[in-house]
Amino acid sequence: MDPRDKDALLRNFVLLTDDLDTPPICDYLIQETIITSDDAEQLKDKCKKERNRDFINMLMQKGPLAFGKFMTTLKTKQPHLHDAILEVSPHPDLPNPNPIQPAPVPDADQLTVLRLDKLRDATGNMEKCVSWIKQNATIARMISQDLKDKADDIREMGGAASVDREIENNKAVLQQSQRTLNEVDKLLQDERKTDDEYRGRYGQQWQMLPFDRIVQPLEIEAEEYRKTTTHYFSFVTSVTADYRMLRQSIERLSQSDSDLERWLYSCSDPRQQRQLSQLRRLYNQWQDLQSERSKLEHELVESHTTDDRNLHQVSSREFGKRVSQSTESQKRIVTEMQRVKQECEAVDTRDSNQLIESLSEDYLTFLQLKSCIAETQKCCNKESQAISSFKDRLEGFCRCREMERRAMYRPIMWVLNEDFQWRVMSGIPFERSKYSACASPNGIIVTGGYDQNKKNHADCHEYYSLNRQWQALAPMLEARYEHCSLFHQNALYIIGGKRDKRTYLSSFHCMQSGQWRRLRQYPHAIAYPYAAVALNQIFAFGGWKSQTEFNFEVFEYDSTREQWLERATMPKRCTNGSVAAYEGKVYVVGGDQRMCMSFNPQYNSWVEIQKRPQFEHCLAPALVWDTAIVVFGGKRTESIEQYCILTSEWSEWNISMPTTNFIRFALYVHI
Structure with a gap:
């Protein structure tokens, strides 16, 4: 920068640090390739005076065109500062104490190198300028990094499918526990039935401890296990219902980032969609321009190596024109992008933000539910093991009862006396069945x-x-x-x-x-x-x-x-x-x-006799009693019926069998 221009800035340094509005000036200077996006980025997150002070110092380090471009934008943005600087600037008619010597006219080779440098610098500045535009153009702007991190967490945890598996596993464990408890109930019922059967068969002669006197603690324990299993079932059902409300959001977050961004884009404001489409169009134009610029750079390098001077001069003028067109196209794209950016900032994005906030809230709820499901699975597995252990203990108890019954078992034979009273025959020397x-x-x-x-x-x-x-x-x-x-x-x-x-x-x-x-x-x-x-x-x-x-x-x-x-x-x-x-x-x-x-x-x-017995005497013995056929009890009845051969009539005796268990043989013996 010219020393006189630096002196004009320094004489107004206090005024500039107090009043200068840096951001819009930086945008213009980036467009004019005076400063870069990185330069503007360094000024962010600073207080106004510090930002203005650093900006003035940075501006004085730039080239001879920096002061003029700065004054141009200052004239439209903050004219009072523009006038203040002109008042203290040296008079234009006075000779410059440090005149700028005119730059020597470069030859063709030097022009080629300068044009290559200009193209490459412009390309670098443009890449920095449109870096945020690229994010908008690929709809990355629709999803924050925080939401991306949440989506990554859900995918690492297996997504919605993993929760489905955990819920099904919990249900399977609980169903197995219920089946085991049903088997426990059957063991208790069978033991009670067997105990009642032996007690009815032997009456007071059966000295084994009654089942009712020892079963209560077992039934209480089984009922506690059943209540716990029912509670876990209700809890898993409730969690499943809560998860069903979250499932759609979790499935969204389980998708790839591009699918999630595309969905958010489809849910955004139509105006925002149009502006993002314009940004994509501009970004595509920049990519086309970049491709043409790469070809131009390659042609510049090729022309630099040719030996034909006349051809070199002709191509040099053509290359100069093409380089100018490329930089002008770049300025147009940047200007259009800045305009669309301002329009984007004015659009109401509350709907999109609400969707993102809803997904974030569902993510937190999902973490809580997944933690509950995992903890429930531990409890269910522990409960299932306890129930299986309880069943094993009960089976062992029933086996011990069966062994005790076998030790006490004696075959039963009943005697019906002449006074029609049943008594047990004692002294049977064998322990036998199905004889x-x-x-x-x-x-x-x-x-x-x-x-x-x-x-x-x-x-x-x-x-x-x-x-x-x-x-x-x-x-x-x-x-x-x-x-x-x-x-x-x-x-x-x-x-x-x-x-x-x-x-x-x-x-x-x-x-x-x-x-x-x-x-x-x-x-x-x-x-x-x-x-x-x-x-x-x-x-x-x-x-x-x-x-x-x-x-x-x-x-x-x-x-x-x-x-x-x-x-x-x-x-x-x-x-x-x-x-x-x-x-x-x-x-x-x-x-x-x-x-x-x-x-x-x-x-x-x-x-075939038409009249049949009233009861179903299954596996029941029969014998001749006077002039009648008598059928005694059976598997499903205690009744005794007789068929009178003389009258062909069936009638029931006034007495019943002495036991609910069926008796296989009935013999008429004189005692």
Whole structure:
């Protein structure tokens, strides 16, 4: 800067530091490439006097054109300062004590270098000037850095999908806890039912501690776990509802920055959208200008290396013109950008700001919900482990109760006295279930069955009714259960049964005078067959060929030829029923179908009796009592009914079975 111009500034230094309005002057000087954007940036965030002082010092360091450009803008912006500086400036007619020597005229090579420098300086200044414009042009202005950081946090946490997974995991853990608690309830119910069953079966003879006296703490603990699980379920449901309200915002923040910016742009004021579009257009023009400028610089370098002087002079004038056009286009773009910037600042952006604030608030709420979900998941997992541990303890408790029951278990046989009172038969020498029993001349014979360890047995025991004593008989040739036994002509006969759950037996054995022998096998492997003696012959039918196939076939055993003869099949299905023989006929009664029908061996024919029992006597025993067929209880009833053969009528006894548990055999024995 000319020393005289510096002197004029210094003489008005106090006035300038007090009154000068720097920002609009800086914008003009940036446009005229006197100062750079970095120079203007250094003046920000300072108080007015300090900013004006630094600006004057910076201006005096600039080139010879700086003072003139400064006075030009000062004349329009702050004319009183312009006039004050002119009053103290040296008179233009006085000789300059330090005249500026005219610059030597550069040759063509020097002009090329100067033009390259001018282009590159202008390009650098333009890049700094439009750096903020570029942000607006790519809509980055719509989203603050703070919101970008929040969006980055959400994406790092997995976004909305991660919360969905955590909520589903919580629900899955709670559902598993509920299933475990349901299993706990079933364990308690089964234990209570089993305890009641044994207590009803044995009555006062059952000395095991009642379940009701020890179950209360377990039920209280189970109820507490259920309340806690229900509470967590309600909490997770509430959190899910809150999250559902935030989900759209979280999905927005989970998107890429460009998608988020595009969405915010679409929600902004239409005027703001138009201005941003103009900024994009101007920025695209600048990019085109920059591309042309790169080509111009390349051509300048190429022309600098040519040896043709005439061609060099022609191209030099052309390059000078193109460089001037490039810089003028740059000034136009900058001026237009500054105008659009001012219009942008005047537009109401409250709607966009409200969206950004809403997203920021939802982000904070999301963090709180995610923290709650994570903490709830820890609590749910801990609760689930506690419930599983409680179930394991309860299962152990029930196993101990079962072991105690097995230690106390004794098979139950009831006796109905002549005064129609039930009493328990004591002194039973075996612990067995699913055995077979039949009447004998001495009393009762019990064969086979399995014990509490599911082990099959082949032993046989006979109860002598006169002295009320049990005596062991010769064991069967093969251990079995769910078989049929009957006593006929001083011999004990065994038909079918099971060796194990899947193996059905067809063997037919006979014991006479303490010796067992094998007879002709039954035509089918069979379990729970019906058998009775009529007209001095053994008849067998019914039963199960497999777990699902019922046997309708009827066979008569010819003891003379030792073979089975096929007879008329059963006309109706009667599963889990019973049989009794009276005056040469075999009666099939009860069962799941409440059946009543008779078989006449003499005519090989069946008769279906229309009148049926009132109750469903499933797995109930039957016997002949005087002139009636009596059916005792069953799996689903305690009632005792009789069918009077003479009148073909059913009637119910006044007494009931002594226990709710079904009894498989009923035998008429003289005691």
